Amino acid sequence: MKLHIAVLPGDGIGPEVIAQGVKALKAIAMEFGHVFTFEYGLVGGTAIDAVGNPLPESTLELCKKADTILFGAIGDPKYNMDPDSKIRPEQGLLNLRKSLDLFANIRPVIAYEDLLNKSSLKKKFIKDADFVIYRELTGGIYFGDKIISEDGNYASDSCGYHRFEIERIAHLAFKAAQSRKHKLTLVDKANVLESSRLWRKVLMELAPQYPDVNLDFLFIDNAAKQLVMNPKQFDVILTENMFGDILSEEASVIVGSVGLLASASIGPKYAMFEPIHGAYSKATDKGIANPIASILSAAMLLDHFALFEEAALIRKAIDKSIKLHITTPDLNMKYDNISTSKVGDFIEDFINNPE
Amino acid sequence: MKLHIAVLPGDGIGPEVIAQGVKALKAIAMEFGHVFTFEYGLVGGTAIDAVGNPLPESTLELCKKADTILFGAIGDPKYNMDPDSKIRPEQGLLNLRKSLDLFANIRPVIAYEDLLNKSSLKKKFIKDADFVIYRELTGGIYFGDKIISEDGNYASDSCGYHRFEIERIAHLAFKAAQSRKHKLTLVDKANVLESSRLWRKVLMELAPQYPDVNLDFLFIDNAAKQLVMNPKQFDVILTENMFGDILSEEASVIVGSVGLLASASIGPKYAMFEPIHGAYSKATDKGIANPIASILSAAMLLDHFALFEEAALIRKAIDKSIKLHITTPDLNMKYDNISTSKVGDFIEDFINNPE
Ligand SMILES: [Mg+2]
Ligand SMILES: [Mg+2]
CATH class of the missing domain: 3.40.718.10 (Isopropylmalate Dehydrogenase)
Structure with missing residues (x-):
């Protein structure tokens, strides 16, 4: 080639x-x-x-x-x-x-058998952990409008998502789950954020097209905990841009070094x-x-x-x-x-x- | 009384x-x-x-x-x-x-000697961990403008901060550090977010008033990792609303159960x-x-x-x-x-x- x-x-x-x-x-x-x-x-x-x-x-x-x-x-x-x-x-x-x-950043997280002892996490919690994070990469707060007031005393960032931005990566994540352990976890903050509610809504609408995939939901604060409390529960994690940034960096603890994690942006x-x-x-x-x-x-x-x-x-x-x-x-x-x-x-x- | x-x-x-x-x-x-x-x-x-x-x-x-x-x-x-x-x-x-x-949510995180084995983290990483999270509680994206388009195909949330909102909790956090181990870590995402840059700027301006406090900075993605890779490095963590929500939930892994963490909102x-x-x-x-x-x-x-x-x-x-x-x-x-x-x-x- x-x-x-x-x-x-x-x-x-x-x-x-x-x-x-x-x-x-x-x-x-x-x-x-x-x-x-x-x-x-x-x-x-x-x-x-x-x-x-x-x-x-x-x-x-x-x-x-x-x-x-x-x-x-x-x-x-x-x-x-x-x-x-x-x-x-x-x-x-x-x-x-x-x-x-x-728009899609794909980050596999696999605990290397020979490096289990390098992690700050106990072996039994990470042995056989094997999941992949689908992080939306071109939307959300990293790309939203940024405002700084003229006097410099107020600043803001906006986190927005269009339905199509959610749909296209959701399809990829559903398909990945089909080829893996048939579990898809959406991480959001739907109890507080409007953009998260749109994510959740779109995912629920698409789910019937993938009847062999088990779809569940976690709030980002809980997900940050679950990721290090019980990483083996995950198969495919789907989430928006910033939450994906946070979770994938945190997930490096599982493999012992951030120097072991690669990603594809598609x-x-x-x-x-x-x-x-x-x-x-x-x-x-x-x-x-x-x-x-x-x-x-x-x-x-x-x-x-x-x-x-x-x-x-x-x-x-x-x-x-x-x-x-x-x-x-x-x-x-x-x-x-x-x-x-x-x-x-x-x-x-x-x-x-x-x- | x-x-x-x-x-x-x-x-x-x-x-x-x-x-x-x-x-x-x-x-x-x-x-x-x-x-x-x-x-x-x-x-x-x-x-x-x-x-x-x-x-x-x-x-x-x-x-x-x-x-x-x-x-x-x-x-x-x-x-x-x-x-x-x-x-x-x-x-x-x-x-x-x-x-x-x-406006200030204060969450102490202390590893109980008798519960060190309850954590998914190895004992040596959490023994003697003792820090406190100062989370801003009335600003940021949880309170920002929420938009959902009429056709339901676009949703957004806004994360804004005023200087005074940052200053008042920053003073509390600096003072807490003075009464503890004299270290204050601001968690933000200043390499991407305008609101985070305002946080960083205000903190740098206030620092000279607290010459006995060591101020440093961490990006939220790195902080989510450091919290479980080396929690003993922290003394006082200061951060905005949502980052504080994420970090304090994640920190419960250190104490073995989220059922052990209390907070004061002041x-x-x-x-x-x-x-x-x-x-x-x-x-x-x-x-x-x-x-x-x-x-x-x-x-x-x-x-x-x-x-x-x-x-x-x-x-x-x-x-x-x-x-x-x-x-x-x-x-x-x-x-x-x-x-x-x-x-x-x-x-x-x-x-x-x-x-
Ligand atoms: Mg990152
Ligand atoms: Mg929470």
């Missing part, structure tokens, strides 16, 4: 980890006789520093003409500490999602693959950033093009690296000094010479 | 648990020679059923003329499953908070004390509801009137009941059949005859 892949390393540890994802894809191409080409674009704080725009037009064009997109990470603390700054790295990612209509035309972790600037260029989430993103990319055998080989390589403790310090209890790129090298070698 | 206390049992398990809180207060009055009088009012689903209004005028009057308020729980699933219903039990609580200007003129748990209708009238949060709310009420010795005695009684396994089934690993009222009886007896 020929694939032209847009690569957006972004900020902080983004470039280091994405380099390992690319390395894995190159090894796969070599092994399976595919032709993968890579073209790089600026995004985020790096793009602001270079051209004053967190999502330059050239980057957007690159993404639109490529077959798919591999994304690193975004964010720079220097902008967070200045509540007045008008241009922010995060706008690059938000605009990208919006411009490419990437739209009607484009698809982008990225680790769920942020730019983690403090760790930049220290060789301690965990590349697994980025390499797993590459595997999700392959799945998206039905290259299932290839994706499985990457996952097998990751499992092996974890079993042999060839991991960065966030996971490593055995060896020192296994750097980001060494983990990538191991996975590359394994792909080239699987046992 | 003479105290006239408005008692609002509310829905579900509210009446059963609040009865134990009242029992404890009566025992305290007897032991210490106080005169506590109790007057009951309707609120929530119970009030809708009785008079068609979740916060009847008579209840509001009762609260205003009383010295303070003890609150049970609110909510009824029959309203949640109907996204079209216009009157909801929760409006009773929200209106009460707003009408009485109870305003310039009034104060109300309530468990953080909801009405939990499924458990109603089964004698399995944990009354400790309600009894702890009574202790917080006593603290509020500087009756510290009295409050300490209630807490000692609770500790004793936990140590002796005189607890409801959610906590009990030793005995069956210890009901809600039996726990209350034990605490009453202990107050009357402390060792």
Whole structure:
């Protein structure tokens, strides 16, 4: 298969980890006789520093003409500490999602057998946990109207949803549940929020089309608790943008490190693959950033093009690296000094010479 | 001391648990020679059923003329499953908070030594965890404009904050940190939300008035993770309404049961004390509801009137009941059949005859 892949390393540890994802894809191409080409674009704080725009037009064009997109990470603390700054790295990612209509963010959460002891949660609560979060990605409060009064003494954000925005991701989530354990949980705050009530209403209307799926509902506050009290109860979680942001970050506790979670952002035309972790600037260029989430993103990319055998080989390589403790310090209890790129090298070698 | 206390049992398990809180207060009055009088009012689903209004005028009057308020729980699933219903039990609580200007909800989270094994979190992560959440309670998205389009295909909620709303609770939180471990963490989403940036800005402006307090910032998604990954890092957490709702519910995982968490809702003129748990209708009238949060709310009420010795005695009684396994089934690993009222009886007896 020929694939032209847009690569957006972004900020902080983004470039280091994405380099390992690319390395894995190159090894796969070599092994399976595919032709993968890579073209790089600026995004985020790096793009602001270079051209004053967190999502330059050239980057957007690159993404639109490529077959798919591999994304690193975004964010720079220097902008967070200045509540007045008008241009922010995060706008690059938000605009990208919006411009490419990437409305569904899909985040699998699976507890690795060999890492159960890394979690702050007790083993018996997380062993065999296996669920996926469908997070709406282009609506809600992150994209709503923002107001700051002229005197700076009042600020507001609006959280809105259209029926069609709910329907399209709901269908994806129902279908995912059909191919899994037939359970779909909508997380909302329908006892207080009007937008949540619309979510609940639409889901109840669609449910009869999926009679083999068990639909239930949880309020976000309760869901944040249930996720760490009894994560095994979940199969497919569907939720709006911000609640999904919160729950998927929290869910990283189950797998022991946020450095292990990858995600796919899907739209009607484009698809982008990225680790769920942020730019983690403090760790930049220290060789301690965990590349697994980025390499797993590459595997999700392959799945998206039905290259299932290839994706499985990457996952097998990751499992092996974890079993042999060839991991960065966030996971490593055995060896020192296994750097980001060494983990990538191991996975590359394994792909080239699987046992 | 003479105290006239408005008692609002509310829905579900509210009446059963609040009865134990009242029992404890009566025992305290007897032991210490106080005169506590109790007057009951309707609120929530119970009030809708009785008079068609979740916060009847008579209840509001009762609260205003009383010295303070003890609150049970609110909510009824029959309203949640109907996204079209216009009157909801929760409006009773929200209106009460707003009408009485109870802008600060204060929720202590302390891991009980004898219950460390009840948590899904590993002991070493929660032992000695001791923090308090200051949740803004009368602003934000729960009180913002709600829109539903005429055709029902669009819905939105608005999250707004005025500077004064942030300042008044920020001062309380800074002061709390001064009397504790001198650390204050603001939880927001300032990289995306305008309202969050106002929070951050106001906090940075106030910080110089509290030079002995270490102020730091966390995004809500990261905070949801940190809370269960490393809860001991926290001292005072300050946050807006909905984020506080999410975090305080999630924090119940640390103490092993949501049935152990009490809260005070404070305003310039009034104060109300309530468990953080909801009405939990499924458990109603089964004698399995944990009354400790309600009894702890009574202790917080006593603290509020500087009756510290009295409050300490209630807490000692609770500790004793936990140590002796005189607890409801959610906590009990030793005995069956210890009901809600039996726990209350034990605490009453202990107050009357402390060792
Ligand atoms: Mg996040
Ligand atoms: Mg709550």
